[in-house]
Amino acid sequence: MLQIDLWKRVMIWAAVAAGIALAAPNLFYNRVEQHNDAVAAIERQGSTDELREQASGWPDFLPSGLVNLGLDLRGGAHLLAEVRVQDVYAARLESLWPQIRDALRPLRDEIGTIRLQNSPPDVLRIAISDPSGQGAALQAVRDLAQPVSSTTALPQGGAQNIEVSGADGVITVTLSEAERAATDERTLQQALEIIRRRIDEVGTREPTIQRQGAQRILIQVPGIGSAQELKEIIGTTAQLTFQPVVNRGTDPDADPGVGEEILPSLDEEGLYYTLERSPVVTGEQLVDAQPTFDQNSRPAVNFRFNTQGARAFGDYTAANIGSPFAIVLDDEVISAPVIQSHIPGGSGIITGDFSIEESTNLAVLLRAGALPAGLDFLEERTIGPELGADSIEAGRIATLVAFALVLVFMVLCYGLFGIFANIALILNIGLLFGLLSLIGATLTLPGIAGIVLTVGMAVDANVLVFERIREELKTARGPARAIERGYEKALSAIVDANITTIITAIILFAMGSGPVRGFAITLGFGICTSVFTAVFVTRLLIVTWFERRRPKTITV
Incomplete structure (x- = not known):
């Protein structure tokens, strides 16, 4: 029954x-939220009396999960950003120049001198003085082509990443259509991940970070003060490079040579460095960055490269003892020390006129990685x-x-x-x-x-x-x-x-x-x-x- x-x-x-x-x-939202924030802060940066007092506002043995309030309930910032994927094409081709130069050097008896020519951002042109050797030069450059690697299905299986052509002693290198499609996909995915990591490092609650269409990203962060504050968090590129120094001077309008650029010094006003565009090591090979203090107890940032970056950094310092090299962050030369000895291990320190907060933020940005391309903010709102x-x-x-x-x-x-x-x-x-x-x-x-x-x-x-x-x-x-x-x-x-x-x-x-x-x-x-x-x-x-x-x- x-x-x-x-x-x-x-x-x-x-x-x-x-x-x-x-x-x-x-039912005790503010109290529990303060407890959760304090516990998270203790895990990130260690315990303090103030944080322990905030954490004690809610018993640890009780559940502390909350229903997070969204952007429309809590207030916050909304951004719609478009990724400039074309920037990556130019960077990819620039990085190919040292490989092409090294591949053509053994053929100098046939092709004569090798010169990099001025060309549009998405094209790489190399001139050789003896056009009769152009066939051998084209074959050497084509041998550098690699299969396109991508998570997306491409129409041509086994497509190559570059297309090489030549006429009248000029070799032209461009990215293939398949490589451009794969690059677009990787750039969007990398930008999404880096934006997510930067926002998570700052400790905001339940952000919404979604891809919209082929080149756009929607970013909504509850509880942040303004759209401008959000742009400052995600819009900083934090592109760290180590580049060879050609010379330095005080004229910002001087004409750099082909494959070179002029960048200002961060610490010394009016000083400009002429650098080779192709970096020795980039921030993409960085595996860790932590705030620290230098030998003079000034705020600085410790960095460490992965195996590939450590090897390239070590080889360059061993071959260029006595020569200066520049540490460049976001198109400004932070420091340009002279290499005194071989630096093995792939670790070092960035010093400069930093405050403690600036060194901490720089370490966060470097750990999160550099945005692969610039962002254009199409829409911004503060709620x-x-x-x-x-x-x-x-x-x-x-x-x-x-x-x-x-x-x-x-x-x-x-x-x-x-x-x-x-x-x-x-x-x-x-x-x-x-x-x-x-x-x-x-x-x-x-x-x-x-x-x-x-x-x-x-x-x-x-x-x-x-x-x-x-x-x-x-x-x-x-x-x-x-x-x-x-x-x-x-x-x-x-x-x-x-x-x-x-x-x-x-x-x-x-x-x-x-x-x-x-x-x-x-x-x-x-x-x-x-x-x-x-x-x-x-x-x-x-x-x-x-x-x-x-x-x-x-x-x-």
């Missing part, structure tokens, strides 16, 4: 208790905290109104059974917030709409059950049998109705982005908790009441 095994009752109440416990930290507070208040009022109307409706229509459904509805909201807190979901205005919709839909299953119980009571089989049959016969309708809705939520999550996903998550979780509370919790409440009262008749 109408009964539920003890182990099932224990499991149901244990699930409810766990959900309520996970949701509880949201103030006041607008976020207004949105929260509007969402709270909407939820409370919907909640109150549903509670009143259920009591008026179903009496005592309506009260049981209302208790389950309250527990349903607690379970929903517990699930959202467990996965660290971000709540936005569409997410609040999903919660309001969940409140309205949460009693659907109970309505189906109660209406079925009403019909079963007319057969005069007794209240216990009516309740049991009501749940049995309504179950298939409940499952069918909710499966169609949850399929919709899954499609929205898979195909949508940003706020649409937030709505899909709250709707999907809301359906799961609604079915659980209607089928298990409400039934357990009714059975417990029935076992105690044993009524001869019931009214639904």
Whole structure:
């Protein structure tokens, strides 16, 4: 007859208790958030008295997961950036010049002298003085071509990364179409990852960083002061290179030679260095950078290269003892020391006129890596905290109104059974917030709409059950049998109705982005908790009441 095994009752109440416990930290949002921030800061930079005091505001043995507030609720910054992928083409071709020069040097008897010519950014032109040897030169350069490597499917299998042509003693090198497509894909993925790492290093909460189209990136960061502040975090390129020094002087308008550039000194105003464009080592080969102090106790940055960078750095210093080389950061020469001896191991220190904060920020940027290409910001918005507070208040009022109307409706229509459904509805909201807190979901205005919709839909299953119980009571089989049959016969309708809705939520999550996903998550979780509370919790409440009262008749 109408009964539920003890182990099932224990499991149901244990699930409810766990959900309520996970949701509880949201009732003390600011306190728990301060605790979480302090714990994260202690892990990053070590413990201080102030951080320990902030961390003690919430007990460590209690759950501390929160439902994060999205950009429209908390306020923050929104940027839409376009990556200048064309910049990478020029950099790739510049890096090829030393290899081409080394490949052509053994052929000097056939081709004569080798000169790099001025050319557009996406083209590399090399002139040879003896055109009769052009065939051998073309073959030597073509031998440098490598297969295109990319995660995307390319139309031509085995395509080469460069195209080489020549006429009248001039060799022209360009990137192939397949290589450009692969480069675009890699550049976007690298820019996404570097932006994500930079924002995560700063410690912001739940940023949204998504690719839009072929060359655009959407960046939304809740809790940050302004769009300009966000641009300063992600827009700094932090491109570190080590370049050979040709000479130095005070004329910024001097004409550099082909393959050379003039850059200003960071520390000495009015001093300019002429450098070879092709770097010895770049920041891409950097594996670590940490703030430190030099021998004079001034802030500095320690750096360390990977195996490839360490070998190139060591070989260059061994071959150029007594020559100066420049440490260049973002097109400014930080330092230009003279190589006193071989520097093995691939580690060193960057010194300059830094404050402690500047050296720390520089280390963060270098660890995150250099952006592979520049960014053009097409759209920027700052959402103030006041607008976020207004949105929260509007969402709270909407939820409370919907909640109150549903509670009143259920009591008026179903009496005592309506009260049981209302208790389950309250527990349903607690379970929903517990699930959202467990996965660290971000709540936005569409997410609040999903919660309001969940409140309205949460009693659907109970309505189906109660209406079925009403019909079963007319057969005069007794209240216990009516309740049991009501749940049995309504179950298939409940499952069918909710499966169609949850399929919709899954499609929205898979195909949508940003706020649409937030709505899909709250709707999907809301359906799961609604079915659980209607089928298990409400039934357990009714059975417990029935076992105690044993009524001869019931009214639904």
